[in-house]
Amino acid sequence: xxxxxxxxxxxxxxxxxxxxxxxxxxxxxxxxxxxxxxxxxxxxxxxxxxxxxxxxxxxxxxxxxxxxxxxxxxxxxxxxxxxxxxxxxxxxxxxxxxxxxxxxxxxxxxxxxxxxxxxxxxxxxxxxxxxxxxxxxxxxxxxxxxxxxxxxxxxxxxxxxxxxxxxxxxxxxxxxxxxxxxxxxxxxxxxxxxxxxxxxxxxxxxxxxxxxxxxxxxxxxxxxxxxxxxxxxxxxxxxxxxxxxxxxxxxxxxxxxxxxxxxxxxxxxxxxxxx
Amino acid sequence: xxxxxxxxxxxxxxxxxxxxxxxxxxxxxxxxxxxxxxxxxxxxxxxxxxxxxxxxxxxxxxxxxxxxxxxxxxxxxxxxxxxxxxxxxxxxxxxxxxxxxxxxxxxxxxxxxxxxxxxxxxxxxxxxxxxxxxxxxxxxxxxxxxxxxxxxxxxxxxxxxxxxxxxxxxxxxxxxxxxxxxxxxxxxxxxxxxxxxxxxxxxxxxxxxxxxxxxxxxxxxxxxxxxxxxxxxxxxxxxxxxxxxxxxxxxxxxxxxxxxxxxxxxxxxxxxxxx
Numbered sequence: 001x002x003x004x005x006x007x008x009x010x011x012x013x014x015x016x017x018x019x020x021x022x023x024x025x026x027x028x029x030x031x032x033x034x035x036x037x038x039x040x041x042x043x044x045x046x047x048x049x050x051x052x053x054x055x056x057x058x059x060x061x062x063x064x065x066x067x068x069x070x071x072x073x074x075x076x077x078x079x080x081x082x083x084x085x086x087x088x089x090x091x092x093x094x095x096x097x098x099x100x101x102x103x104x105x106x107x108x109x110x111x112x113x114x115x116x117x118x119x120x121x122x123x124x125x126x127x128x129x130x131x132x133x134x135x136x137x138x139x140x141x142x143x144x145x146x147x148x149x150x151x152x153x154x155x156x157x158x159x160x161x162x163x164x165x166x167x168x169x170x171x172x173x174x175x176x177x178x179x180x181x182x183x184x185x186x187x188x189x190x191x192x193x194x195x196x197x198x199x200x201x202x203x204x205x206x207x208x209x210x211x212x213x214x215x216x217x218x219x220x221x222x223x224x225x226x227x228x229x230x231x232x233x234x235x236x237x238x239x240x241x242x243x244x245x246x247x248x249x250x251x252x253x254x255x256x257x258x259x260x261x262x263x264x265x266x267x268x269x270x271x272x273x274x275x
Numbered sequence: 276x277x278x279x280x281x282x283x284x285x286x287x288x289x290x291x292x293x294x295x296x297x298x299x300x301x302x303x304x305x306x307x308x309x310x311x312x313x314x315x316x317x318x319x320x321x322x323x324x325x326x327x328x329x330x331x332x333x334x335x336x337x338x339x340x341x342x343x344x345x346x347x348x349x350x351x352x353x354x355x356x357x358x359x360x361x362x363x364x365x366x367x368x369x370x371x372x373x374x375x376x377x378x379x380x381x382x383x384x385x386x387x388x389x390x391x392x393x394x395x396x397x398x399x400x401x402x403x404x405x406x407x408x409x410x411x412x413x414x415x416x417x418x419x420x421x422x423x424x425x426x427x428x429x430x431x432x433x434x435x436x437x438x439x440x441x442x443x444x445x446x447x448x449x450x451x452x453x454x455x456x457x458x459x460x461x462x463x464x465x466x467x468x469x470x471x472x473x474x475x476x477x478x479x480x481x482x483x484x485x486x487x488x489x490x491x492x493x494x495x496x497x498x499x500x501x502x503x504x505x506x507x508x509x510x511x512x513x514x515x516x517x518x519x520x521x522x523x524x525x526x527x528x529x530x531x532x533x534x535x536x537x538x539x540x541x542x543x544x545x546x547x548x549x550x
Contacts, residue, residue, distance in 0.1 A: 029304025
């Protein structure tokens with residue numbers, strides 16, 4: 001975390017920022033969040049992230065205590081007060097304090113915004129692609145970005161050597177990675193699952209830029225389609241567009257980063273350099 | 276929460292007790308917990324709860340910073356310092372602070388113990404029984420008592436009028452309630468699911484006392500067995516043994532609290548009065 005953060009109406013020193021131990025976010029994982037990346041110190045796709053935050057909060061019945069303009073101002077202010085070139089902005093909203101540990105009052109949430117430095121990019125992963133492992137899983141409330149990530153954090157401790165992350169499938173369909181959206185390329189088409197997944201903000205943006213160059217299909221993706229995929233990649237705020245060249249023992253295409261993936265990465269990089 | 280709590284080595288005023296906002300329990304629900312009830316101001320089945328806490332912590336790779344004797348002493352001390360006749364003791368252990376929000380060091384957890392007053396028992400529910408609603412669901416890591424309760428808390432907001440709680444089923448099998456274990460009585464037998472559920476501490480104790488009077492089967496329970504059940508009940512630390520007389524539209528037995536359930540409740544009450 002960077003030196004300053006926002007917590008319940010105030011900008012304070014991050015080291016003194018804490019929430020009461022009877023917060024239902026802490027006791028029960030009952031809360032929602034967003035992570036936004038800056039380029040040129042500007043939060044990228046902020047409006048889309050705030051749309052999703054609002055939808056998630058609304059679903060769990062938690063009232064966001066600051067309006068959108070205030071949140072934008074708070075983030076700007078934090079960026080202005082922080083050292084570092086680019087940031088990951090994390091916005092967290094919990095259900096607030098709870099007497100029984102089950103009930104809560106959505107009108108008294110804990111709401112905080114922190115900045116962290118962007119981890120150094122591992123360029124080799126973008127040049128050579130990464131490998132994923134299949135795991136059978138589907139999020140609960142898949143479209144809601146809740147605080148619950150017990151499953152992927154535990155899972156990651158046991159990932160096989162040489163594998164970067166997991167790829168969830170359920171009932172014969174490919175879904176998403178724990179913190180990324182999944183795409184595959186087949187002939188002329190860019191294909192991505194559309195149901196029972198978190199609606200990735202970067203996913204939405206990549207669909208937009210890919211649609212200008214290729215045919216994009218949002219639809220159910222059968223697990224067996226991986227076998228005939230020419231290219232695969234995952235997308236996420238922090239990972240941007242990351243090529244996937246192997247899934248379990250299946251080598252994707254010729255095992256190298258695909259041409260269409262490269263074109264999408266190129267386009268993505270052009271845009272973020274000029275925001 | 277009562278006035279005093281234990282947090283990371285110290286007994287402090289509960290109102291000032293908080294955890295840093297980069298705690299992975301808060302950011303990701305990555306942590307475990309137990310709730311223990313006192314009778315005659317003595318924590319009931321404490322040893323069994325601490326066994327499960329250790330197993331849960333071990334599964335998630337978090338080191339409990341105090342040994343068992345210390346935890347027993349801390350709870351005793353908190354009880355001695357608190358007003359009130361009986362308490363719910365809550366023990367919470369998180370993965371501690373996290374830089375990335377995904378990684379953590381299990382050796383620096385946040386560990387706290389709070390006391391709360393026991394809510395007044397609704398005697399009518401024990402005399403007349405309660406109703407449950409079916410919902411298709413199975414916990415992830417069902418045997419591990421993690422902090423993740425987003426699903427049941429959200430679900431409970433939409434429970435049908437007149438229903439007390441939910442009953443999870445999955446793949447045609449009955450499992451458990453969100454915070455209780457499930458039992459049914461059929462002829463001479465007391466039957467309870469044994470797989471893909473949290474191993475309830477009260478469940479284990481009820482199996483023990485029921486076994487002295489009846490034949491008890493721990494086994495997979497088909498959803499359709501509900502139709503021919505003579506009696507049903509749920510068990511939990513805070514609910515003890517609570518009769519169930521209706522599940523969705525299925526009236527259990529004659530719709531009244533069953534005789535075997537009553538005998539188990541009677542036995543349970545005898546024991547807790549004399550601890």
